[in-house]
Amino acid sequence: MPPASSTHRRTAKAKKVTFEPKVEEHTRSGTRTAPLLTRFLTGIALISAIFLAVYYYYSYLLWEPPSTAKLEEDLLSPFQVVDLPGKGKGVIATRDIAQGELLLREKPLFLVPTHITSSPGALLLTSLARLTPVQRKSFYDLSYVNFPRDVIPDTPEYNEALALAIFQTNSIAAGSNVGIFPRMARFNHGCSSAFNSVYTWREKEGFLVAHALKAIKKGEELLTTYTDTKRPRDSRRRYLHTHYGFTCQCAVCSLPDDLSRKSDSRLSRMSELYSQFARWGDSSISGQEAANIAREIWSIGEEERYWSERGRLAADAAWVAAAHSDDVAAREWAALALEWYAYELGADSEQAHEMQNVIADAEKHPVWGSRHEEHVGGPKKV
Numbered sequence: 001m002p003p004a005s006s007t008h009r010r011t012a013k014a015k016k017v018t019f020e021p022k023v024e025e026h027t028r029s030g031t032r033t034a035p036l037l038t039r040f041l042t043g044i045a046l047i048s049a050i051f052l053a054v055y056y057y058y059s060y061l062l063w064e065p066p067s068t069a070k071l072e073e074d075l076l077s078p079f080q081v082v083d084l085p086g087k088g089k090g091v092i093a094t095r096d097i098a099q100g101e102l103l104l105r106e107k108p109l110f111l112v113p114t115h116i117t118s119s120p121g122a123l124l125l126t127s128l129a130r131l132t133p134v135q136r137k138s139f140y141d142l143s144y145v146n147f148p149r150d151v152i153p154d155t156p157e158y159n160e161a162l163a164l165a166i167f168q169t170n171s172i173a174a175g176s177n178v179g180i181f182p183r184m185a186r187f188n189h190g191c192s193s194a195f196n197s198v199y200t201w202r203e204k205e206g207f208l209v210a211h212a213l214k215a216i217k218k219g220e221e222l223l224t225t226y227t228d229t230k231r232p233r234d235s236r237r238r239y240l241h242t243h244y245g246f247t248c249q250c251a252v253c254s255l256p257d258d259l260s261r262k263s264d265s266r267l268s269r270m271s272e273l274y275s276q277f278a279r280w281g282d283s284s285i286s287g288q289e290a291a292n293i294a295r296e297i298w299s300i301g302e303e304e305r306y307w308s309e310r311g312r313l314a315a316d317a318a319w320v321a322a323a324h325s326d327d328v329a330a331r332e333w334a335a336l337a338l339e340w341y342a343y344e345l346g347a348d349s350e351q352a353h354e355m356q357n358v359i360a361d362a363e364k365h366p367v368w369g370s371r372h373e374e375h376v377g378g379p380k381k382v
């Protein structure tokens with residue numbers, strides 16, 4: 001389905017073409033100038049009236065009253081979507097935003113399963129056909145990259161390719177599905193310490209939430225991350241260029257080479273440490289070793305100012321401590337996890353509630369005492 005606006009353009013052009021031959025006929029028959037002019041002006045007025053009637057008719061068909069929720073959302077939103085040179089559109093803070101503040105809560109325009117057996121383009125067109133004209137327009141208004149050059153306009157292949165390109169540029173994972181969230185889709189990307197906004201899908205509620213991972217100043221751009229950026233600059237840039245069609249110039253990618261190399265080695269070390277931490281799962285390392293690794297990840301993250309995933313890291317350390325029956329450590333890690341889950345996922349998230357339960361009574365942790373007793377140690381040294 002082509003964008004609704006192209007239908008308008010075609011209608012206007014058709015009217016103009018039918019008008020022009022009439023003028024030529026009068027000129028050839030030698031009618032006197034004054035009546036000719038009058039007729040000409042009458043014709044113009046008539047055509048304008050028809051054009052306006054068609055325009056208002058289509059506007060009426062496409063118009064939908066904005067919902068009260070939508071109006072409230074726009075009024076309360078701490079950001080606005082603007083044009084940004086070299087980036088298309090982007091999102092700018094309209095006031096200072098506190099760390100952990102809710103940025104948006106958004107329902108999907110539509111969701112499709114992550115794994116499908118049919119043609120993805122055809123599936124998207126079916127999903128789009130179920131939307132209202134206004135919703136469909138909000139999809140076709142989104143930006144896109146990687147559109148194949150060789151498809152012929154106004155063919156079913158073209159329509160599928162267009163829907164697919166828009167979907168691939170803007171979709172977000174939502175549990176076992178992938179969806180389009182038109183407001184979140186306007187957030188541009190930043191790597192490592194450059195991104196300040198994090199989104200999460202809430203399966204039970206059926207919406208996406210985004211929070212400020214860091215305090216954001218009025219006028220600053222809100223950036224999220226499109227990929228795991230704990231990898232070297234070249235590798236990040238290659239990925240972003242292939243999938244999103246741009247060469248990242250975020251604050252981290254723009255560092256001078258010597259500083260960029262230092263940042264890369266911190267990020268690679270963090271990745272490596274995460275893999276080592278996971279080895280506690282098959283008992284390859286002790287609880288104490290796992291906690292040491294968690295502390296090291298934390299302190300490298302502080303140096304790099306890479307704060308994402310901290311809630312999860314501290315919650316995993318609380319898990320290790322609980323499994324080894326280290327009550328104090330389990331509660332301390334859980335308190336840290338609660339703080340960072342609140343920033344990243346929201347104080348009302350399921351994960352934050354779980355941490356509150358561990359703080360209240362670590363022995364109620366589902367893995368309490370499942371491994372030998374061991375003093376694991378809390379995050380104090382962090």
Ligand SMILES: C[S@@+](CC[C@H](N)C(=O)[O-])C[C@H]1O[C@@H](n2cnc3c(N)ncnc32)[C@H](O)[C@@H]1O
Nearest residue numbers: 087088089143169170185186187188189244246
């Ligand atoms: C999900 S959209 C983000 C919003 C988009 N800029 C727009 O105009 O609607 C993803 C696209 O935005 C652009 N983009 C995102 N982050 C960028 C960045 N850091 N620098 C330049 N372009 C970026 C790329 O064209 C990318 O394919």
